[in-house]
Amino acid sequence: MTTSAAPALALSDDLDELVAEIEARFDDLTLSRVRAWKDAAPGRLAVGCLPVLAPREVLWAAGALPVFIRGAGDRIDTIRGDAFYQSYICHLPRSTLELGLLGHLDVLDGMIFPNTCDVIRNLSGVWQTTFPQHFVRFVDPPQTGERATAAAFLRADLDLLYRDLCARTGRAPEPAALAEASEAYAEAARAMAALAAARLAEPWNLPADEVYQLRRAGDAMPPRDFAALVTAYVTAARGRGRRAEDRIRVCLVGAFCEQPPVALLRAAERAGCYVVDDDLTLSHESSPTAPRRDGEPMASIVHAALTTPRACAVRYDEHGAAGATLVERVRACRADGVLLAAPSFCDPALLDQPRLTGALDAAGIPHTSFKYSESSGQFQSIREQAGTFADSVKLWGTA
Numbered sequence: 001m002t003t004s005a006a007p008a009l010a011l012s013d014d015l016d017e018l019v020a021e022i023e024a025r026f027d028d029l030t031l032s033r034v035r036a037w038k039d040a041a042p043g044r045l046a047v048g049c050l051p052v053l054a055p056r057e058v059l060w061a062a063g064a065l066p067v068f069i070r071g072a073g074d075r076i077d078t079i080r081g082d083a084f085y086q087s088y089i090c091h092l093p094r095s096t097l098e099l100g101l102l103g104h105l106d107v108l109d110g111m112i113f114p115n116t117c118d119v120i121r122n123l124s125g126v127w128q129t130t131f132p133q134h135f136v137r138f139v140d141p142p143q144t145g146e147r148a149t150a151a152a153f154l155r156a157d158l159d160l161l162y163r164d165l166c167a168r169t170g171r172a173p174e175p176a177a178l179a180e181a182s183e184a185y186a187e188a189a190r191a192m193a194a195l196a197a198a199r200l201a202e203p204w205n206l207p208a209d210e211v212y213q214l215r216r217a218g219d220a221m222p223p224r225d226f227a228a229l230v231t232a233y234v235t236a237a238r239g240r241g242r243r244a245e246d247r248i249r250v251c252l253v254g255a256f257c258e259q260p261p262v263a264l265l266r267a268a269e270r271a272g273c274y275v276v277d278d279d280l281t282l283s284h285e286s287s288p289t290a291p292r293r294d295g296e297p298m299a300s301i302v303h304a305a306l307t308t309p310r311a312c313a314v315r316y317d318e319h320g321a322a323g324a325t326l327v328e329r330v331r332a333c334r335a336d337g338v339l340l341a342a343p344s345f346c347d348p349a350l351l352d353q354p355r356l357t358g359a360l361d362a363a364g365i366p367h368t369s370f371k372y373s374e375s376s377g378q379f380q381s382i383r384e385q386a387g388t389f390a391d392s393v394k395l396w397g398t399a
């Protein structure tokens with residue numbers, strides 16, 4: 001038995017209506033659409049996932065909608081959440097707790113915390129004591145280059161998660177359901193690949209803020225619905241017919257966990273950049289090739305989790321190749337430079353910067369860096385910095 005085989009979303013082909021739909025989904029902090037999805041059929045669950053590892057296929061196969069929780073941005077005042085953390089901790093756990101304490105996450109049946117850093121590890125414990133009604137699972141991605149050991153370790157974790165969730169939804173843990181879920185997410189990944197290609201080809205028609213909010217809308221959508229929304233948006237946005245402006249093409253790197261405010265993305269683009277690639281909303285990327293139904297779907301899911309994700313500071317880097325990988329990516333995107341963005345007090349992103357900048361310097365790729373908080377309200381300095389960077393690259397080919 002599968003969760004859903006076909007998209008259930010009725011979509012307009014009008015771009016303004018699609019963008020309004022995307023913005024409404026992005027702004028749905030109380031997860032009203034998740035509640036509607038759960039209410040549409042008995043036995044459905046919804047499980048929150050913190051960045052950046054999310055076993056979406058496993059959740060979906062078990063009848064649970066994966067819902068990415070990436071903090072609240074600048075859209076709520078964080079008051080009680082602040083009381084849990086010292087001033088030198090990033091903002092994401094505070095606003096996530098605030099969302100929970102406000103009751104905005106009540107529709108969720110559980111939360112999955114991947115081991116990305118001490119902050120998330122700590123948050124998983126805080127969550128267990130603060131929200132005892134939630135099913136809480138701490139997932140520890142393997143940190144070894146020995147592939148068979150890593151696969152066996154992750155497989156044991158995911159098998160257990162699948163069985164536990166199926167016990168809650170009343171489903172039998174079947175390989176066919178895993179295969180169907182993998183196909184659904186492969187469809188979403190193909191749509192995402194088309195979105196990325198369209199942005200690379202004509203970023204003036206697919207602005208960074210829209211593309212970003214579209215991906216955030218997908219944080220709480222069934223995979224085939226999300227694929228349909230992405231496809232409709234790409235088609236409509238490409239028909240905009242805007243003309244390219246004299247801006248530089250940049251990759252935005254380092255914003256994989258705590259997300260910058262949307263206004264920051266707008267400020268960077270209006271300052272003279274086209275953001276053609278970024279590592280925001282990591283976890284949406286997955287293998288666009290679904291595992292074979294006659295194979296072992298869980299083994300395929302584990303293999304994809306270990307081999308396909310994009311490099312980032314909180315993922316095991318077996319060969320220490322993050323810098324070289326970034327250089328390759330910049331060249332593949334025909335980017336003129338890199339904006340290194342990091343949340344304030346994010347140790348993984350900030351500690352990763354020296355090796356990234358070293359590789360960029362060695363390759364002669366201009367870059368500039370800045371820090372942000374999800375709750376930042378002032379972007380003038382970032383706008384000036386991005387504008388100066390863009391002008392320098394245009395005039396002298398360097399920052």
Ligand code: SF4
Binds near residue numbers: 090093119314345347
């Ligand atoms: S923003 Fe950085 S430090 Fe904070 S939870 Fe995410 S990875 Fe950890």
